[in-house]
Amino acid sequence: MALNDRKIQILQAIINDYIETAEPVGSRTIAKKYNLGISSATIRNEMSDLEEMGLILQPHASSGRIPSDMGYRLYVDHLMQQKELSLDEQKYLQGVISRDINQIDYLMEETAKALSLLTNYATFISEPVGQRTRIKQIRLLPLDSTSLLLVIATGDNFIKNHVIKMDSVPSEEKIFYMGICLNRVLQGFALNEIDGAVISKMQAELQEYQELLEPILKAIEITMRAAEKVQVHMSGARNMLAFPEFSDIQKAKSLFQTLEEKDVLVTMLEESKGNDIQILIGSENTVQGMKDCSVITATYKMGDNTRGTIGIVGPTRMDYSQVISVLNGMVQNIEGVLRNLSDGNNKNT
Amino acid sequence: MALNDRKIQILQAIINDYIETAEPVGSRTIAKKYNLGISSATIRNEMSDLEEMGLILQPHASSGRIPSDMGYRLYVDHLMQQKELSLDEQKYLQGVISRDINQIDYLMEETAKALSLLTNYATFISEPVGQRTRIKQIRLLPLDSTSLLLVIATGDNFIKNHVIKMDSVPSEEKIFYMGICLNRVLQGFALNEIDGAVISKMQAELQEYQELLEPILKAIEITMRAAEKVQVHMSGARNMLAFPEFSDIQKAKSLFQTLEEKDVLVTMLEESKGNDIQILIGSENTVQGMKDCSVITATYKMGDNTRGTIGIVGPTRMDYSQVISVLNGMVQNIEGVLRNLSDGNNKNT
DNA sequence: GTTAGCACTCAAAACTGGTGAGTGCTAATA
DNA sequence: TATTAGCACTCACCAGTTTTGAGTGCTAAC
Numbered sequence: 001m002a003l004n005d006r007k008i009q010i011l012q013a014i015i016n017d018y019i020e021t022a023e024p025v026g027s028r029t030i031a032k033k034y035n036l037g038i039s040s041a042t043i044r045n046e047m048s049d050l051e052e053m054g055l056i057l058q059p060h061a062s063s064g065r066i067p068s069d070m071g072y073r074l075y076v077d078h079l080m081q082q083k084e085l086s087l088d089e090q091k092y093l094q095g096v097i098s099r100d101i102n103q104i105d106y107l108m109e110e111t112a113k114a115l116s117l118l119t120n121y122a123t124f125i126s127e128p129v130g131q132r133t134r135i136k137q138i139r140l141l142p143l144d145s146t147s148l149l150l151v152i153a154t155g156d157n158f159i160k161n162h163v164i165k166m167d168s169v170p171s172e173e174k175i176f177y178m179g180i181c182l183n184r185v186l187q188g189f190a191l192n193e194i195d196g197a198v199i200s201k202m203q204a205e206l207q208e209y210q211e212l213l214e215p216i217l218k219a220i221e222i223t224m225r226a227a228e229k230v231q232v233h234m235s236g237a238r239n240m241l242a243f244p245e246f247s248d249i250q251k252a253k254s255l256f257q258t259l260e261e262k263d264v265l266v267t268m269l270e271e272s273k274g275n276d277i278q279i280l281i282g283s284e285n286t287v288q289g290m291k292d293c294s295v296i297t298a299t300y301k302m303g304d305n306t307r308g309t310i311g312i313v314g315p316t317r318m319d320y321s322q323v324i325s326v327l328n329g330m331v332q333n334i335e336g337v338l339r340n341l342s343d344g345n346n347k348n349t
Numbered sequence: 350m351a352l353n354d355r356k357i358q359i360l361q362a363i364i365n366d367y368i369e370t371a372e373p374v375g376s377r378t379i380a381k382k383y384n385l386g387i388s389s390a391t392i393r394n395e396m397s398d399l400e401e402m403g404l405i406l407q408p409h410a411s412s413g414r415i416p417s418d419m420g421y422r423l424y425v426d427h428l429m430q431q432k433e434l435s436l437d438e439q440k441y442l443q444g445v446i447s448r449d450i451n452q453i454d455y456l457m458e459e460t461a462k463a464l465s466l467l468t469n470y471a472t473f474i475s476e477p478v479g480q481r482t483r484i485k486q487i488r489l490l491p492l493d494s495t496s497l498l499l500v501i502a503t504g505d506n507f508i509k510n511h512v513i514k515m516d517s518v519p520s521e522e523k524i525f526y527m528g529i530c531l532n533r534v535l536q537g538f539a540l541n542e543i544d545g546a547v548i549s550k551m552q553a554e555l556q557e558y559q560e561l562l563e564p565i566l567k568a569i570e571i572t573m574r575a576a577e578k579v580q581v582h583m584s585g586a587r588n589m590l591a592f593p594e595f596s597d598i599q600k601a602k603s604l605f606q607t608l609e610e611k612d613v614l615v616t617m618l619e620e621s622k623g624n625d626i627q628i629l630i631g632s633e634n635t636v637q638g639m640k641d642c643s644v645i646t647a648t649y650k651m652g653d654n655t656r657g658t659i660g661i662v663g664p665t666r667m668d669y670s671q672v673i674s675v676l677n678g679m680v681q682n683i684e685g686v687l688r689n690l691s692d693g694n695n696k697n698t
Numbered sequence: 699g700t701t702a703g704c705a706c707t708c709a710a711a712a713c714t715g716g717t718g719a720g721t722g723c724t725a726a727t728a
Numbered sequence: 729t730a731t732t733a734g735c736a737c738t739c740a741c742c743a744g745t746t747t748t749g750a751g752t753g754c755t756a757a758c
Contacts, residue, residue, distance in 0.1 A: 103571070139490050141488050149486075151498070153490075159498060159512070163691075226455070237586075242598075242602065256586065
């Protein structure tokens with residue numbers, strides 16, 4: 001059975017209508033609303049074919065049809081046309097980032113909020129991550145008479161701190177010197193590369209402060225492990241409650257459970273990293289609890305190999321083309337802000 | 350009309366039953382279940398009085414009674430008896446924190462998760478904050494040929510970083526020296542105290558690096574503003590969906606909206622800071638969107654004046670005494686972990 | 699190949715009466 | 729005088745029935 005033009009028109013009509021109304025679409029509706037020049041009976045015959053091909057399905061015997069995941073896939077891959085952002089939306093996008101945001105985590109927070117407001121779906125976003133496993137700079141600073149601060153910058157200029165408590169802290173100069181030594185030895189290393197050889201080297205360099213070495217090494221391990229953990233921000237989960245798909249409390253609850261699991265979200269974002277735009281429809285999602293949703297992800301870049309990912313979660317009948325264009329717009333914007341932030345917003349103003 | 354013993358017994362019965370079942374409680378139920386030695390008719394008369402006093406109310410003409418906010422208030426203030434933690438719960442509490450958590454934000458995250466699991470309500474928690482507006486130590490570190498790292502430690506050992514971009518970064522020694530100067534001048538100051546006098550002093554000290562002063566000052570401002578913003582972690586919002594009170598999607602949505610607003614949560618926690626345990630019942634909440642809920646907050650301390658707050662949100666018929674005992678237990682635990690974390694978990698092991 | 703027409707299906711809405719948990723009131727009782 | 733038994737009444741809820749309407753598939757005619 002061939003997927004001729006007319007079948008495609010009908011499929012498109014069904015998808016458009018269902019995205020809009022969330023109600024199964026019947027042949028008469030299509031005949032009346034989209035004047036394809038054929039009668040409802042003919043549409044019925046075609047729909048019967050489309051169902052046989054697995055592109056649409058019937059929730060129950062005497063109801064209209066809804067698109068299947070496979071139907072959406074066909075739509076997304078071949079039928080959908082890119083939507084342009086409305087002026088309002090463009091303006092809003094600009095507005096959200098025009099404020100001088102200069103801390104990455106606020107930028108993430110604001111972006112997630114804006115996207116969930118703009119799309120009415122749920123949004124999650126991971127911060128830009130590059131060479132985060134590798135030590136770029138490592139230093140020590142005195143805080144007070146019993147605490148020392150360990151500062152580690154990773155390859156992607158991500159900074160992580162750790163306060164080390166001890167009985168008494170050496171003088172400022174000694175600490176400075178220790179930090180320099182530490183840095184000389186460990187610069188460029190990843191945590192799993194710090195083996196016996198490296199440690200002996202450190203012992204040699206820091207001979208005077210043997211007793212401090214152990215707590216410092218432990219602090220480095222803790223800090224690097226923490227640095228490797230990627231932060232993810234989530235917003236707009238409540239939007240999902242507005243969709244009839246989730247008026248069943250049980251379904252809503254299990255979706256919310258998934259959305260609260262940051263580890264799961266990170267994994268999802270990791271998996272799609274690299275693709276400019278990735279779309280996973282319903283059952284295509286590997287994560288349980290997302291099988292009733294579609295997830296669209298977009299990757300943004302910040303120089304080099306430093307990247308982050310944005311994900312939008314909606315019902316399978318989400319407005320794919322709108323989400324994609326908003327995401328594209330937002331990626332542009334974030335990249336702009338990050339560029340501005342990383343090469344000197346301090347110079348102007 | 351006096352609130353005699355019998356009335357109190359009846360009120361208590363109504364509250365207990367309603368907390369358990371979420372169904373309006375009738376006179377016959379009370380007569381059968383709680384043998385107070387009086388007939389349902391007598392109970393009806395007493396209930397009529399209790400209603401007149403505003404302690405209970407009737408959802409509709411021929412239904413049983415439910416406690417009013419005022420009724421809960423009386424219960425919480427005078428009738429409720431402290432519940433002991435079950436062994437399982439005590440064990441769980443221990444287990445949650447026995448893992449070696451050494452980053453404050455993970456501790457917050459884990460605590461919120463544990464509490465929402467343990468109580469089946471929603472939990473939010475603010476990190477320990479003390480002298481966060483005051484600079485305790487300030488330093489500069491070189492990151493690479495075009496970026497400088499500003500590190501600020503505030504009075505409560507909270508660390509905040511900021512990467513400053515510039516055309517070229519001076520030598521390590523010069524930066525070290527600049528950092529020391531900066532520290533000498535600014536130590537002990539709050540952002541709003543850095544006035545003309547202080548700035549001229551800095552200009553004098555850093556004469557050689559006039560052109561760096563402006564970006565550094567700007568970075569200090571940004572960083573201190575960010576430091577002042579208190580982080581809050583939220584968990585278990587989905588639990589609220591399990592309660593019949595929120596089976597109305599609209600109500601659920603507006604509650605979720607409030608729970609997603611971190612600023613609102615911070616305000617709520619701030620307002621209750623200082624009180625060991627604070628209970629706000631239904632309409633007593635100033636925050637719109639929480640008027641159908643009760644919020645119990647507890648303050649935990651970390652030496653000096655450094656404090657954080659935990660909040661538990663549930664329906665007004667929440668299990669107050671259980672939540673209070675769990676909160677008390679958790680405060681003990683957190684304080685333990687923080688104490689351990691701040692006076693040298695690095696020494697042992 | 700297309701369409702009009704018709705019998706059929708089935709979910710959802712509207713209506714029905716019955717049930718039961720609750721009330722308030724009153725009169726009898728201790 | 730406080731308590732209680734008894735009774736009429738209310739009203740949400742449930743189960744069953746009917747009605748409605750949007751939908752289908754099939755068939756015969758164009």
